[in-house]
Amino acid sequence: MAPNTYLYFPGCKITPFLPQYDTATRAVLSALDVRLDHTELNCCGYPMRHQNLAASVLAAARNLAIADREGMPLLTPCQCCYGQLKQAAYWLGENAALRDFVNGQLKAEGLLWHRDIPVRHLLSVLAEDIGLAAIRARVSRPLKGLQVAAHYGCHALRPGHVVQLDNPLAPTIFENLITAIGATAVEWPLRLECCGNPIWEKNPTLSLKLMARKREDAHAAGAQVLATACTYCQLQFDTVRDAHPTETESLPARLYSQLLGLALGLPHDSLGLAGSEAV
Amino acid sequence: MLTSNVATIALGICLAGTAWRISRWFRSDIGSESDGLSTGRRLAAYGRALPRILAHPRFWPRTRIFLWEIVLQGHLLQQNRLRWAMHMAMCYGVLLLVLLHALDDWTAPVFFADYYPTLNPFRWLRNFFAFLVLAGVLGTAIRHRTHTRFKRIRSNADRLILLLLAVIIVSGILLESSQILSVSVFEEMVEDYMGDDDPDEVAALRHYWATEMGAALPVRADERMDDGAAGQMAHEAYCASCHSRPQTAFLSYPISRLLKPVAGMMDALRIDNWLWTLHYLASCLALACLPFSKFFHLLATPVNLLARAAGPVSDGPRTLRAARRALGLDACTHCGVCTEHCSVAPFFQVIPNPSILPSEKLLGVKRLAATRAPDVEMALLAEGSFTCTLCGRCTRWCPSGIDLQDLWQASRRDLIQQGFPPFYEQDAATASSVPRASASTLPGHPPLSLGLTDRPETFWACVQCTTCTSVCPVVAASDDPRRDLDLTPQQIMNLMRLQLKEKAFGCRMLWDCVTCYQCQEHCPQNVKVADVLYELRNEACRRAMLSPQAIAAESS
Amino acid sequence: MKTVCPEIECDLLVIGTGMAGMAAALFAAQRGIDTVQVGMTGELNFASGLLDLLGMHPVAKAQIWSDPWEGIAQLIHDQPDHPYARIGVDTIRAAMETFIGFLNTAALPYRCHAHQNAQVITPVGTLKTTYARPESMAWIDRALANRPPCLLVDFPGLRGFSAHQIKAVLHERWPDLRTARLPFPGLTGELQTERMARRLETPVARAQLADAIRPQLGDARGVGLPAVLGIARTQLVFTELQQALDVPVFEIPTMLPAVTGLRLRECFERQLPQMGVRARYQQKILPTPSLAGDCFILKAGGELPEVQVRARAIVLASGRFFGQGLHADRHAIRETIFNLPVHQPADRSQWHRKELFHDEGHPIHQAGLCIDTQFRPVDAQGRCVYPNLFAAGSILAHQDWIRQKCGSGLAIASAYAAVQACQAVLGQTPQAATA
């Protein structure tokens, strides 16, 4: 039996930069009878991974250890956080020196990392813990005829054997969730590619190019809207909206939580959607 | 009088310092927002803005909330009642002591017609306020030693301030104690107020003060004949209008009982005078220090809380942003709440650079605003600064209402200007002009890497099929990878295989990698391409914080 | 809070994601068999994208067959151990038809003649005999017969592909070739075929390419290009370019790994899950599975098990050494998952010949799994090892797919036969009856 209470881990970026993801996620989960618990957690460690592996793993492990103390699986709507938490757990499992160091540090706070602390991404919770059938049953306003391009993020998908979200080369989870709300999932070749956000600050030109490639591809495949399930991906697509406002109309990006919320018949403001942003 | 001169000087320093501090709000420039704007123009801009702020329809309703926050410290109350109590005790203890004791000449007549410091309830109140402050100081000191995850970060300035406060209060209490005991003071008073009246009456009074008022007067056997009524009458006639019973001084009186055995000696040395001087000078010192220490927050914090009514700093006009940031810096009490809630604080456990923690980083930003010296300290500040994820939690929790999020973003711009770019832009070319620090490499640290790049087995299985390069979205998005990226992923792997790791540092692919793991996922031979690139980044960062000599020593 | 490895059940587990594994999963799905497929995809990246059936036999004589079926008949006669002999001509034909039929419906059209091998130009300029090739290469046959003036285009930066080389090597057979080296639209420096192909999926790049080629056309009656005309949208790129140039266009395969293989891989990765195959790509079956009654219990994952698979039958299509179905140390060759008996030369000195291009080919290629008539691996005594374990593809013994030019045919036909045999076994068990 899947748990219906999770320790909510929104990560660092959602609150200041993408509050609608938080609002919409809470709204849909609550509508689907999932309870979220809250406690103060720290950075997942992803940004630090470029700089210092040990520090990034310690940060991730602390979150995991807190979740273990609270006795709940972690649930994160951010794919980077998800990927990092899984990666850290993988390395901790692999590398005894790292594990000893991390647990040595955690001990001071009465925490302990071990192998079996569950981490779930929002998509897995929806597709597996709640179940596609349950979602279908709750959909009151199916998004009929809407052509949606599922934008898988990278860090939740790869390396596949570490993050274990879905088949890393031929995933289906997102498309299944899109069809479950009555929309049509379009096939597009670049669906598994990077949105460009990780190098947004370092190399904006290249970052935008990466995204432009994807958008063109999705557009060519007939998509009307891009669906994301990652803080960073959505931020990236929003960035472009800010940079090139005219493009918005051609291919907007929406968080899957928002699409699901619409299908569940939740009011716009509870999904962080302005009235004009309906799809 | 020397003492009044001292007070005047202290007050002068205080006022000048305050003016100077306030002027800094309009002189310092954080975030390069006021580039090209003179202090005068900025002041004028503020002057123009102020009426608008005050007239803003949302200002006054909001200000009520802030008054609640300022007066009652509601923010802190919500977070931690014990801390709130301590801070309130200190804050209001000091404020009321200043108001009702230090400035009694001016304040007391406003409330009371016949004020005298040795009268009740003032006597009791003074003790009570002192008690509050002492309890706050003591509690804070204990808390500093036991209660925080990041004990090391307390600065000496913080400790000195607590010490100064303690000295003022303790000296005040001891002064009162010694005055209660002092025979000399009694004699002087009798001299002044009774003249050479009836010696019996004096004796009765003496007896009364010795038994009832706690003075350390020797009581002779013959005086015991008296039933004390005469003493009481004399007391009421001459003293009671100015002297309440000292027992209400619930701190000083018990201490005076303890000191009674040495009262004679104390009196002989006129310890009371010395204590008075100490108390007075310490208070003057505190007054003089006020604008130069975190005491200044007594002024800056309320102003900042009021200023926040105008919304986030970045929403305000450009001309005002730098001033609000400088005000924010002054409003910091270094209370450490931000650090307790900091999302990236765990990194500090691995990289012992205090600038990772917001409360400490703020000190660095203060320094940045003041000096702009491109030194090791600034390198450390940069390392800490670019570690922040801008989650905004510090801003949400800050009891002083500082827009920390905005400060971090603004100071990053300054750091970049000063030649301290984020780690991913620190390569060999820029690094030479920049002083290095070594915080990342303090001894006793865990291994930084999984050691992939140094193990030949990592690359054994490579069959040179170029798949990693072919699937790389960064390569794909580039019109000319060699021009844009220097090396392709496969070429970096081959450099590692050829044990030419050095050559990979400084290549743009390293930092343009989006870490999407396509290469690693698609590698038919399971070479950990992306993990290797990560490891190289880690190594590049580590080197960016090393001196060239240290790097040379390592590679030899 | 111990997490356990989740278990999945299936009737058929296909191990391997190369040509044979993909074919097996496809055939199983078409037959409605409940299928799980596990394997590290990547092998198909190294496929040429040409569906060889039989090119050469006997290898020592380098005899090339223009009718593959004749060649197969001869092969079956000469080498009764060859997997083709076990499969039989009719099954091979049915398998190829089904497979090519599937590709045609999946927007990846292949062309072949019923009774004739085709030829394609290789990147070094030689001609390769194959059976079915992508539609984008189909024109080569006619061109080789008529030798019309043609333009060969290459791109600076695409290393290992020189139109000049192809022209020089083909000179005697096809004198009327011209070459043109054109900048690739929007890309400079080193070029990777996958990157080029994805570029050409954008209309702008296609138009630019056509515009660049057009002035070079002259009297050319056809244009040859390296095989970079798109991946998922090849058909679109190919026909559009042909229309824009108004002459036939043909692709010339590039060095491996090539997009021609990638097209197949992406096609299967896209289609199979939609057909109901539960694909677990980038996972492998970890060694030494166990048995529970009639079922295999296997663990699949990366370095650590991620899922436990309970399978009633297995098609093993894990490939040879590159695909890691077989592994060799200094002393012997072994099958990596079940440790099945491997037919192999007596010792390492007999694995390879001293010349790379020795007439007879290398004996190690004949090593592999021996099978019974039901495509089940057998031991040295010819006894079937597991009643519900079938094998297909290059892992089979007594063949040399590289020299005989029969890789795809062998993979597809043996997969077909193995799935057929497997269905017979599954059909007999009570679970299937009630299901």
Place this chain on the structure above:
Amino acid sequence: METQVLIIGGGVTGTGLVRDLALRGVDCILVEKQDLNAGASGGNHGLLHSGARYIASDPAAAAECHRENLLLKKLAPHCIEDTGGLFVAVAGDDEAYIADFPQMCSACGIPARPLTPTEAREREPALSDRIIAAYAVDDAAIDPFKLSLDNMAAGLQRGSQLLRFSQVTGFETHAGRIRSVQLRNTLTGRETHVRADVVVNASGAWAGQVAALAGIDIRIRYSKGSLLVTHHRIGQRVINRLRKATDGDILVPGGTVSILGTTSERCVSPDVIYPEIHEVDHIIDEGSAMLPVLANTRYIRAYCGVRPLISSDDEEGDDRSVSRGFALIDHAESTPGLDNFITISGGKLTTFRLMAEKTADQVCRRLGLCQPCRTHMDPLPQTGDARWTEPGLTPSLWIRQNDPRDMLLCECEMVPQSVVDQLVASIRKQGGDPSLNAIGLRSRIGKGPCQGTFCSQRLAAYLYDRGELEQDQGLRELRSFMEKRWRGQQPLLWDISLAQAELLEAMHSGVFGLEQLDKTQG
């Protein structure tokens, strides 16, 4: 053609002799039936011996080695990586030999500094924990290709000539002298004659065959030694086994790889030799006693060379007991006597200069000249020709140059087009054709883990584009190049190398169909 001295054999001795004579102002032609260093000069460890290996078998040669060692380190430092060396004994090794080792070294004037096993393992962590004795010596790694190419370049600069692919097919003798030498181009078959005042036979293992053409009988024993190249460099120093010289007891680091060897097997001909599988296994088993990591490491390549040992009467003993000193034979004393024919054979890479010096002295005597040798004083000039064989050099320069147009043809060793351009120019300058093999010999192309799988065709296509190749010439060269590489791969095909070879065949045979060249199609 005419010359003062014709030298047969383009190994280190022959090229060393060219330079020596050129420095004395003597005009020479060097003829080589294949390409430079095709024989033992290209098939050895690349070890500059300290001499300690020969202290027991040949103390005089050992001392000679040590002197030359010090000299070459001074005069040709660019060809040498002064790694230092260790001699280590493993538990079970001959105790008496270990005990005598320091004394034998000092007797030969060879410094050997004792180390504790712990010290040895600190210096070389890959050493087995079963080490019982260790000595530090003056061994170093030397690049024989660079040595030959630089010596030859020095000769060419002073007017000497090099004829590659020129096989000696006969001598025209008259009155006890060689009048002219008949040559045949092994690629084109064209025949030429060269007249020379003195002919030097420096053809190493082929010295017997060459002498036989002049009717002179030299008995040469062919002792084949096989070596393995590891995927990456193991250890920083030359590591020798402290025991009587035998199989698999030396590991020499060279740039980014290490070379493990060797064996000693009698073979009948120096022409068709292969590193055999049993040799490979034997070397690995022996080597891993000293360095356990050798049991499981990836090997890139095996190769072998034939030691030319001038035969003693003892035909049965271990070839290693035959003196490694060299033999300088003036055939004036042979039967039939030829007073302008000299054979130089035997010896070692380390003493090549000394061999060249002694031979040149003899040549000068025959020519009636008295110019002194200069090679023991003049440093060997470094030329561009030889630099590209150095592992790790091309990537460094390529990265430094940072020219976006200069693409890599060989990814493993990171050899760019510009290097190929330079090699083509330099081969052309020497009058040769830039074949794939010639470029391969002079660079790192094809020497990485893929062993030519990808770079061979990239190189061929590039040469076609440059107009260096025509018709199907490139395919033949491709095939020959791959066959050359295969020789070194074939005995090492297990584990990853086997997978790599499968990919190689799938492409070169499966797709390109190179095995069908010259066969009827269809």
